[in-house]
Amino acid sequence: MRTAHRVEKVRAAEAELMARLPDGALMARAAAGLAAACADLLGRVYGARVVLLVGSGDNGGDTLWAGARLARRGAAVHAVLLAPDRAHAAGLAAFQAAGGRVADDPFAVLSGADLVLDGITGIGGTGGLRPAAVPVARAARGSGAVVVAVDLPSGVEADSGEVRGEALRADATVTFGTDKPGLLIDPAREHAGTVRLVDIGLGPHLPSVPDVESLQHPDVAVLLPEPSGESDKYRRGVVGVAAGSARYPGAAVLTVAGALRGGAGAVRYVGPEGAAVVARFPEALVHAGPPVKAGRVQAWVVGPGLGDDEDTVGQVLASDVPVLVDADGLRLLDPDAVRARTAPTLLTPHAGEAAALLGRDRAEVEAGRLDAVRELSARYGATVLLKGSTTLIAAPDPRLPVRADPMGTPWLATAGSGDVLSGLAGSLLAAGLPPLDAASCAAYLHGLAARRAAAVSTPITSYEVADALGAAWRDIRTPD
Ligand SMILES: NC(=O)C1=CN([C@@H]2O[C@H](COP(=O)(O)OP(=O)(O)OC[C@H]3O[C@@H](n4cnc5c(N)ncnc54)[C@H](OP(=O)(O)O)[C@@H]3O)[C@@H](O)[C@H]2O)[C@@H](O)CC1
Numbered sequence: 001m002r003t004a005h006r007v008e009k010v011r012a013a014e015a016e017l018m019a020r021l022p023d024g025a026l027m028a029r030a031a032a033g034l035a036a037a038c039a040d041l042l043g044r045v046y047g048a049r050v051v052l053l054v055g056s057g058d059n060g061g062d063t064l065w066a067g068a069r070l071a072r073r074g075a076a077v078h079a080v081l082l083a084p085d086r087a088h089a090a091g092l093a094a095f096q097a098a099g100g101r102v103a104d105d106p107f108a109v110l111s112g113a114d115l116v117l118d119g120i121t122g123i124g125g126t127g128g129l130r131p132a133a134v135p136v137a138r139a140a141r142g143s144g145a146v147v148v149a150v151d152l153p154s155g156v157e158a159d160s161g162e163v164r165g166e167a168l169r170a171d172a173t174v175t176f177g178t179d180k181p182g183l184l185i186d187p188a189r190e191h192a193g194t195v196r197l198v199d200i201g202l203g204p205h206l207p208s209v210p211d212v213e214s215l216q217h218p219d220v221a222v223l224l225p226e227p228s229g230e231s232d233k234y235r236r237g238v239v240g241v242a243a244g245s246a247r248y249p250g251a252a253v254l255t256v257a258g259a260l261r262g263g264a265g266a267v268r269y270v271g272p273e274g275a276a277v278v279a280r281f282p283e284a285l286v287h288a289g290p291p292v293k294a295g296r297v298q299a300w301v302v303g304p305g306l307g308d309d310e311d312t313v314g315q316v317l318a319s320d321v322p323v324l325v326d327a328d329g330l331r332l333l334d335p336d337a338v339r340a341r342t343a344p345t346l347l348t349p350h351a352g353e354a355a356a357l358l359g360r361d362r363a364e365v366e367a368g369r370l371d372a373v374r375e376l377s378a379r380y381g382a383t384v385l386l387k388g389s390t391t392l393i394a395a396p397d398p399r400l401p402v403r404a405d406p407m408g409t410p411w412l413a414t415a416g417s418g419d420v421l422s423g424l425a426g427s428l429l430a431a432g433l434p435p436l437d438a439a440s441c442a443a444y445l446h447g448l449a450a451r452r453a454a455a456v457s458t459p460i461t462s463y464e465v466a467d468a469l470g471a472a473w474r475d476i477r478t479p480d
């Protein structure tokens with residue numbers, strides 16, 4: 001599991017730890033880890049041309065101390081001081097004593113650099129890069145050097161992943177003590193590149209429950225349901241799929257395709273497209289509907305390609321089993337009916353649907369995903385999976401961490417892939433997973449399946465994603 005903590009918690013943990021350590025010890029740990037990571041990236045430190053971008057805070061301090069270490073190992077290191085009178089004094093003295101030099105012309109040193117360290121701002125920065133830093137950050141990006149962000153790419157919001165102006169784009173980020181939420185959530189995540197965590201001893205002082213977390217293979221492996229000797233198809237769970245219409249028959253097929261790969265023992269399709277479903281999947285049970293007459297299920301998926309069938313949405317929401325609502329279902333749902341439910345509800349909007357549910361602009365949701373997913377889940381008393389370049393999942397209990405899916409790939413931005421995801425997540429609900437786990441395992445498997453399909457051929461289709469789910473599942477359960 002990767003875990004991320006908000007800045008206030010990082011600062012509280014830092015204060016507790018610093019009280020037990022000599023002055024400067026924490027910065028020394030951070031700088032040592034940072035210099036080691038740079039050495040790895042460079043391969044050969046001796047003779048390498050390194051440029052430090054140094055702001056006015058401790059982020060610049062870390063960078064100067066790391067620059068001193070690299071200079072002592074024979075690198076030619078120049079520091080670009082963005083606020084010369086306020087650069088970290090002890091760091092600057094150590095840097096110069098080690099042979100580092102302050103650059104007169106930032107653009108000249110950047111044009112020949114092998115490695116640039118971005119120490120403009122870390123967790124103390126807000127509001128995008130200030131104007132003076134913008135041309136320097138652009139020159140760093142355009143220089144051809146490897147750009148390493150110190151703690152965070154400067155200009156991104158650590159707590160939310162928002163980018164409120166211009167921000168530096170790094171190839172890699174070396175972060176200290178814990179991940180920050182912004183490192184796991186777009187658009188900031190995209191600026192961070194590959195993230196490496198340096199342990200500075202903060203762990204025992206941080207709250208055990210993080211603000212944001214990302215599942216990794218082993219976390220998903222323990223959550224996925226596995227049939228046992230006692231299993232039969234009903235004990236494994238039956239998932240009901242109310243999806244598709246004459247206008248969108250494919251949604252019925254794709255949702256069932258996802259559901260068949262989600263661990264439930266049986267998939268019961270309910271709606272007008274039973275013939276199309278059975279033609280592709282003879283193993284599916286089909287019923288013309290309505291849902292109340294279709295027989296018992298352990299969870300429902302309602303909405304993909306449903307058209308304007310409001311009755312179906314109402315009937316499914318009135319059931320006493322977990323319900324996943326997607327696509328047209330989100331448009332047709334009665335918010336009070338969702339709030340009145342006693343069994344769990346999982347809503348799976350993309351940014352446009354989330355914006356409609358919240359009464360905001362789509363762009364606002366995309367810029368502030370964390371806030372949007374928390375707000376939706378609080379308003380509806382439901383678990384919410386917000387799809388997109390970072391898929392986020394929030395449970396209605398605000399004490400639980402938001403999960404950020406690390407597996408998505410832009411290849412998933414293809415029609416119908418959301419239908420596959422909703423079938424898959426609904427099937428995991430029917431198999432008995434709590435909604436937060438069902439949704440986050442589904443997003444993870446979906447992303448991994450898309451990556452597997454994309455490794456064979458690109459562009460990928462939604463059907464290929466569904467087809468690769470079995471192999472993705474096996475990868476997780478039996479890693480090499
Ligand atoms: N906490 C920990 O556990 C540890 C923390 N450590 C390190 O300390 C870092 C935090 O240091 P920090 O608190 O000094 O803040 P930092 O990120 O350097 O920036 C603040 C300065 O930038 C300025 N500024 C603000 N916004 C700006 C903008 N948009 N564009 C440009 N400038 C802007 C603002 O100045 P002002 O607003 O006064 O002009 C302020 O002076 C942390 O990320 C990590 O690297 C490690 O050493 C070890 C353990």
Ligand SMILES: Nc1ncnc2c1ncn2[C@@H]1O[C@H](COP(=O)(O)OP(=O)(O)O)[C@@H](O)[C@H]1O
Pocket residue numbers: 327350386387388389390391408409410411412413414415416417418419420421446
């Ligand atoms: N840029 C992206 N990067 C990663 N995943 C994406 C991106 N864009 C879309 N996705 C994923 O693709 C799927 C699209 O779902 P959705 O928007 O419901 O499409 P549809 O309705 O066509 O099925 C979601 O799982 C979403 O998270």
Ligand SMILES: [K+]
Pocket residue numbers: 059118119120121122149150151152153154
């Ligand atoms: K930085």
